[in-house]
Amino acid sequence: ELLEQGVSVPGCDPAERAPYYKEIQQIIHDDIPYVFVTGSVGNVGYNAGWNGLNPGPWSFYWNAHEWSDASLQE
Structure with missing residues (x-):
C-alpha cells in the first residue's frame, strides 16, 4: 500500500x-x-557539454528528463 x-x-x-x-x-x-549482500559500484563518464547530469546511487538515468545540451542554452 x-x-x-x-x-x-x-x-x-x-x-x-x-x-x-x-x-x-x-x-x-x-x-x-x-542484510544486503550485494551492491552496485561503477564509474560514469559524460561530456561536459551537457547540463543537468546528476548520477544517483542506484541509477545514472534517474533524472534523464532534466538533461539538456549546454550549447542550446547560450
Missing part, C-alpha cells in the same frame, strides 16, 4: 514521495532482519 502511494504521487516529486519510502524503510528496519 505504501509503495503504491509513493509511486502514484502526482508529478512524481521526490520530496513528496520520500515520506512513503521512509516509512517502508522503517517497517523493514523494525520488523524484518536483513
